[in-house]
Amino acid sequence: MTDSRPSIGSAPAQADGVVISLDAMGGDKGPQVVVAGLEAFLAETPGARVLLHGPEQVLTPLVRKLGDRVRIVHAPGAVAMTDKPSQVMRTGKDTSMWSAVDVVRDGRAQAVVSCGNTGALMAVSMLRLRKVPGVNRPAIACLWPSRNPTRFNVMLDVGADIRADAEDLLVYALMGTSYARQGLGIARPRVGLLNVGTEEHKGRQELKDALELMQEAAPKGEFDFVGFVEGSDIPSNRVDVIVTDGFTGNVALKTGEGTATLIAGLLREALNLGPLSKIGALFSMRAPDRLRLRIDPRRVNGGVFLGLNGTVIKSHGSADATGVAAALTLAHRLATAGFAGRLAARVASAVALAQDNGTDGGATPATGVEAPQEQQR
């Protein structure tokens, strides 16, 4: 597995020790597009190596020109978008998704990327990687375009579980803090709790309880807690991490995407109406391009599963090569940071401290939070 040949579009480089596991079969657009994204990623990341999972006879011709930084792991089956997670858990051992998760379990790769069925990927990941001690419900975190200098905010949960109680929301705050630190390089993230108003008396009881838990946990958790935030704050620069349950988070995520799509469509129509507008559009063509670079969902492609013993990244099923490459780049960044281990240490120490303080660590890991192993990189 040495880099004996030049890789595409880049000088030969030493392997950086990071191996990413990639499910070739998950995407709506087929393995060709996944491999095209892989090719772009390899060109940008000279040190990385990849284990590619799928049917050998399909993948071998596709990866021939990628050199020996890519190894195929044969898996004859594929998970369909319509497969039920419970079914995949029972009968999915021969699938590329299962194989891709399993090499992370075995320590042969440090992170896995799949464009496949979200529910199935979460189910297989929970089964094979197991939850980190102290985490009751794993969460999916996304990056949301924002007004912050990093250009993104972290939001979780965006769909792993439709329920979350106050303790789950606190764990989400800790995990989101870890992700903002390792994924966006924010030393002391500001955490907000999504609600229908910013007044403390508003909202559901579990949100009021979570508010108190987070206020207590913030000093030792090394985050700033800004209290309740509203939907309009999600893309703002008031906050770096937005915590909510997976039902609300999923609706918000898709509402944001739907709104962006509507506006983009109307803008295109507006620019295409009338001769003067057309001339204007020609001149200002670079402006929409700049806008697109800023909010293009393909460039922030990848929901990260948090709370498992291993880094799992779910790319959009409809991701094109740019999207797949973005997800691989994120996986590489998090793997290099030793992200999964740092997050586990943070949650574990929160639970341990809560137990030291004589409370029930499983139910209220909130009274003391410290994560000595986690430093900003």
Place this chain on the structure above:
Amino acid sequence: MTDSRPSIGSAPAQADGVVISLDAMGGDKGPQVVVAGLEAFLAETPGARVLLHGPEQVLTPLVRKLGDRVRIVHAPGAVAMTDKPSQVMRTGKDTSMWSAVDVVRDGRAQAVVSCGNTGALMAVSMLRLRKVPGVNRPAIACLWPSRNPTRFNVMLDVGADIRADAEDLLVYALMGTSYARQGLGIARPRVGLLNVGTEEHKGRQELKDALELMQEAAPKGEFDFVGFVEGSDIPSNRVDVIVTDGFTGNVALKTGEGTATLIAGLLREALNLGPLSKIGALFSMRAPDRLRLRIDPRRVNGGVFLGLNGTVIKSHGSADATGVAAALTLAHRLATAGFAGRLAARVASAVALAQDNGTDGGATPATGVEAPQEQQR
């Protein structure tokens, strides 16, 4: 109260019999802006008359040039944005908001518009107007820019109540259907139930229960039920009415607004960068104008409270004159349609039929729905 003098910007007209009640004191920008919106509304709607509530000494100089289509109703107090609804219910009798609601209760006006504190307006409206029989939780409906020919979809509840059970959601479907018919002129609205996926096995139990209730109610309720929809469908042309609880709806509404604001800001920056873009922006200036006309929240300003014995419209607190005028125009349209009575008849007949069928009408008004008094106008 005859139109003896020409009104601003329009020919003299016969009163159309519709009287709108307007709270002059609710908005963030003060009564001057509310009155400027009133002036624009009167110019566009020659037959309408308005009762304007607030301190006589403040309002008299402002309305002098508006003619006798506007009558001041003196109310010395005002509800502040920070006042608690419970406090206003106890001690708010002298406020302009209370007075504005009360003239609808007394039959002196057919609809009320306020830019004030949403919680207080809902509390005062519930106390003075009372809920329609068969409605357990009133809802706030908003108009959402969409791909439909009417350019808008109806979404409810966007914040009246943070809870909703399956029966509440069914009543929301019936009320939203009425609103789409009278407010947007859609003969047979398509109703969708907001969830995290479109598969029937997904989501919370109350949503699965509500799905069944709506499937049963659709034929007699004269709406088409499209099943579960996702956040991305809210601005789509798959659906005319989106039903959800007030927590989720409020987060979605504010997330949509926040996303639109982010994109508008980034677009402005993109158009201002670089000389070529600036030339382009000059030429395509009319394109953003067209876009703004299409999605400008000021032009769809007004959440409508549904389920009360009277039409109540909550305008944005920060509404400018255009926003206030839009809310008044919507109020006039609904008042002309006899909207509150039609909606009450629709809900009442649904409950009556459920009782005829031997089920508990209060809990499950779902088994039969008919609303002979409601016709599309």
